[in-house]
Amino acid sequence: MNIEKTIIGGAQSLKNSNIKNPYLDSELLMLKVINKDRKYIILNSKKKLSSKYLENFKNLVCRRKRREPIAYLINSKEFWKQKYFINKHVLIPRPDSEILVEETLKLYEKKKKINLLDVGTGSGCLLLSILKERKNFLGTGVDISKNAINTAQFNAKVQKLNNRVKFYISDIDKFLIGKYDLILSNPPYIKKFDLKYLDEDILLYEPKVALDGGSDGFSEITKVINKASDLIKRNGKFILEIGYNQKNETINRLINKNFYINKIVKDYGKNDRCIISTKI
Numbered sequence: 220m221n222i223e224k225t226i227i228g229g230a231q232s233l234k235n236s237n238i239k240n241p242y243l244d245s246e247l248l249m250l251k252v253i254n255k256d257r258k259y260i261i262l263n264s265k266k267k268l269s270s271k272y273l274e275n276f277k278n279l280v281c282r283r284k285r286r287e288p289i290a291y292l293i294n295s296k297e298f299w300k301q302k303y304f305i306n307k308h309v310l311i312p313r314p315d316s317e318i319l320v321e322e323t324l325k326l327y328e329k330k331k332k333i334n335l336l337d338v339g340t341g342s343g344c345l346l347l348s349i350l351k352e353r354k355n356f357l358g359t360g361v362d363i364s365k366n367a368i369n370t371a372q373f374n375a376k377v378q379k380l381n382n383r384v385k386f387y388i389s390d391i392d393k394f395l396i397g398k399y400d401l402i403l404s405n406p407p408y409i410k411k412f413d414l415k416y417l418d419e420d421i422l423l424y425e426p427k428v429a430l431d432g433g434s435d436g437f438s439e440i441t442k443v444i445n446k447a448s449d450l451i452k453r454n455g456k457f458i459l460e461i462g463y464n465q466k467n468e469t470i471n472r473l474i475n476k477n478f479y480i481n482k483i484v485k486d487y488g489k490n491d492r493c494i495i496s497t498k499i
C-alpha cells in the first residue's frame with residue numbers, strides 16, 4: 220500500500236469513528252510513523268510503505284479512534300512560536316494560554332532583566348516561550364509532578380534555554396525558594412464534579428492533576444495566590460489563568476492578599492481567562 224492510499228484509508232477509518240479532522244489526523248500520524256515532513260509526503264505519495272510502517276500506522280489510528288489526543292500520539296504540540304515535546308504526563312498546551320505569554324511580553328521591554336516564576340509549569344510551554352522572547356529573563360518552573368518537570372527540562376534543553384531556567388518538583392504550598400518580579404500560573408481550575416463533562420479526549424487521557432481544582436474549583440488557585448503573595452517582590456506582577464466563571468471570586472482572593480487588579484483579559488471565545496495584578 221502506498222503513502223497516499225494509506226492516509227486516505229486511515230482518514231476514512233477515523234471518520235467512521237466520528238473523529239473531527241480525520242484527514243489531518245491521519246496525515247499527522249503518517250508523518251510521525253515515517254518521521255518525515257509534509258513536503259516528503261507530497262513528493263512521495265505513491266511510494267510503498269513497509270509492513271512495519273503500515274503496522275505502526277494502524278496502531279496509531281486505532282489509538283486515535285479510542286480518542287487519544289493527537290498531541291500524545293505524535294508527542295508534539297505547537298505553542299506560541301515553538302514545538303513542544305508532549306507526553307501523557309503534561310497538559311496539552313492550549314491556544315488560550317498564549318494570552319499569558321502575550322500579556323507578559325507587553326509588560327516588559329526587550330532589554331529588561333527580571334526573575335520569573337511559573338507555577339504548575341507542566342510542559343514548560345509558558346515559561347520557555349517567554350524566555351525565548353526575552354533574553355535577559357531568568358526563569359524558575361515548579362510543578363508537583365516529577366514527570367512534568369522531566370518533560371519541561373527536556374523542552375528547555377531542546378530549546379537551548381537550560382542555562383537560564385531552574386526547575387523544582389514541589390507542591391506550590393511548600394515552595395519557598397526565591398523572590399520574583401513576575402509570577403505566572405495556569406493552575407488546575409475545573410471543579411471535581413465537572414470533570415466528567417469534559418470531552419473524552421481530555422477526560423480519558425490528560426492528567427487529572429493538571430485539571431482538578433478541587434470541590435469548588437479554587438483549591439489550587441487559592442494555593443497559588445497565597446504563595447505568590449509571599450514569593451513576589453513589591454510592585455511585582457502576577458498573571459493568572461482562570462476558568463470562564465471564576466473572575467469575581469478570584470479577584471476577591473487577590474484583593475485579600477494585597478494585589479491591585481490591573482486588567483482582565485478575555486480569551487478567543489470572549490470568556491474571562493486571565494487576570495493581571497500587581498502586589499502592593
Ligand SMILES: C[S@@+](CC[C@H](N)C(=O)[O-])C[C@H]1O[C@@H](n2cnc3c(N)ncnc32)[C@H](O)[C@@H]1O
Pocket residue numbers: 309310311312313316338339340341342343344345361362363364367389390391392405406407428429430439442
Ligand atoms: C493546567 S496545567 C498547566 C500546565 C502548563 N503551565 C500549561 O499552561 O500548559 C497545571 C499544572 O499544575 C501542576 N500542579 C497541580 N497542582 C499543583 C500544586 N499543588 N503545586 C504545583 N504544581 C501543581 C500540574 O501537575 C500541571 O502540570
